[in-house]
Amino acid sequence: MKKMIILLGLLPSLAAWSQSDLPGRFKNKVKARAEQRVDEGMDKAIDKTEEEITKKPKAKNKKNGEVEETETGDQGGKKAGDTGNSTDKDLKVYSRFDFVxxxxxxxxxxxxxxxxxxxxxxxxxxxxxxxxxxxxxxxxxxxxxxxxxxxxxxxxxxxxxxxxxxxxxxxxxxxxxxxxxxxxxxxxxxxxxxxxxxxxxxxxxxxxxxxxxxxxxxxxxxxxxxxxxxxxxxxxxxxxxxxxxxxxxxxxxxxxxxxxxxxxxxxxxxxxxxxxxxxxxxxxxxxxxxxxxxxxxxxxxxxxxxxxxxxxxxxGAPDTRSKLLTEGKFSTTGIRFDVNSATIKPESSGVLAEIAKVLNENPAVKVKIIGHTDSDGDAAKNLELSRRRAQSVKTTLAQHFKIDASRMETDGLGETKPVADNSSGEGKSQNRRVEFIKQ
Structure with a gap:
């Protein structure tokens, strides 16, 4: 990385100051020092932001004798502050998001x-x-x-x-x-x-x-x-x-x-x-x-x-109505979660809105929501994570989309039912899914 040196200014020699200019220069000097303190404060804040952007996470995950420096995919466990019933406030921000x-x-x-x-x-x-x-x-x-x-x-x-x-x-x-x-x-x-x-x-x-x-x-x-x-x-x-x-x-x-x-x-x-x-x-x-x-x-x-x-x-965007009502099953990778968390990402709003629409138009239909993960991390923790994610979907549908909670039950199968090979990025993405089974 290249380095840049910023020249802030040069102080004139005191010997060059004339007696008549002292009041004005004194005033300018006070102003300059105040501005310098503001700049120093801003620089410290910017430097802190830069450190947060560029530093690497310290958490490490051991798998097959190797150490991975970053957290990716599903790796089980619970993040601090993650209750498993998160309805992420950002979903309200994405309330108009109709992408599926x-x-x-x-x-x-x-x-x-x-x-x-x-x-x-x-x-x-x-x-x-x-x-x-x-x-x-x-x-x-x-x-x-x-x-x-x-x-x-x-x-x-x-x-x-x-x-x-x-x-x-x-x-x-x-x-x-x-x-x-x-x-x-x-x-x-x-x-x-x-x-x-x-x-x-x-x-x-x-x-x-x-x-x-x-x-x-x-x-x-x-x-x-x-x-x-x-x-x-x-x-x-x-x-x-x-x-x-x-x-x-x-x-x-x-x-x-x-x-x-x-x-x-x-x-x-x-x-x-x-x-x-x-x-x-x-x-x-x-x-x-x-x-x-x-x-x-x-x-x-x-x-x-x-x-x-x-x-x-x-x-091909899925036909939610046909798959859930006619085929009795709808599976989606469009409901996204934070890594190692049951917190739903806001870009999931379009898919959730489609599911809610079908359920609202068919009030007699009940569903079972099943969470799935990829195989990264501990199997037992992935099982727990999948259950919390299913519960989070239920809570979101009930609170944000007004679906009666009694119409929904939840379960999680962790990494036990893969639909693709977990050795590739595409396969892992397909395995991180949520299923809706008509009851």
């Missing part, structure tokens, strides 16, 4: 398989990058640097109906007032059979892409700009929308969710629906890579940070 993630998980990346301090093994870049742990945040993140392009491994073939999600964290520590670099998210169709980065920079004419440009601003309105193109010269569609000042999102995750249905694209940032455009995805697209790009910046590396994690792509 797809049913079949195609791609999941939380960088838990990668070594902290190294670049993610399966990704590609033209720049530097590294996997990091962030103080106060769960799991591991990929740090991106200004001027960098970051391309995912190849994706499975996507259908006409799929969802994409990821968490983005922006870190800012400077009072210099320079613009924060724009961050781009790209859904791309690259020629098959070549190196991904070579394809990315030298894509053949006719390659298609959809690009989200997030322009965070500290002093003025931020914006989101969505473009779609079918080749280098032909733009298919574009849209722009001003956002609330994103400075309130700095140093805490921004959840981005995308829902594609044929040519229609809907996009949310946290609970706000930013775009709903009926014709923005190029016809007959065959997207096979995700990519992130960060604009160049004159800031030093330690002054800003851009991080991404929890990338998920899933195919």
């Amino acid at each position: 993630p797809g049913e079949r998980l195609l791609f999941a990346e939380d960088f838990s398989q990668d070594v902290v301090g190294e670049f993610p093994l399966k990704w590609f870049t033209n720049n530097q990058g590294e996997v990091v742990s962030l103080g106060g945040q769960n799991g591991q993140w990929m740090r991106m640097f200004p001027g960098g392009h970051y391309v995912s491994p190849g994706l499975r073939k996507l259908s006409e109906n799929y969802t994409i999600e990821f968490d983005l964290l922006l870190h800012y520590k400077s009072d210099e007032g320079y613009p924060f670099p724009n961050v781009y998210f790209k859904l791309m169709e690259l020629p098959a059979g070549k190196d991904a980065m070579k394809d990315y920079f030298f894509a053949l004419a006719g390659s298609k892409e959809v690009v989200l440009n997030i322009g965070p601003a500290m002093e003025e309105s931020s914006y989101a700009y969505l473009t779609s193109s079918v080749n280098e010269s032909e733009q298919f569609a574009s849209a722009e929308k001003k956002l609330p000042r994103l400075d309130r999102f700095f140093s805490k995750p921004i959840h981005v969710a995308v829902w594609v249905q044929k040519q229609r694209l809907r996009l949310w940032i946290n609970d706000e629906k930013i775009f709903d455009i009926p014709q923005v995805v190029p016809v007959q697209s065959n997207f096979n890579h995700l990519a992130y790009k960060v604009e160049s910046s004159i800031y030093e590396e330690h002054q800003i940070g851009m991080y991404v994690t929890n990338v998920k792509i899933a195919e």
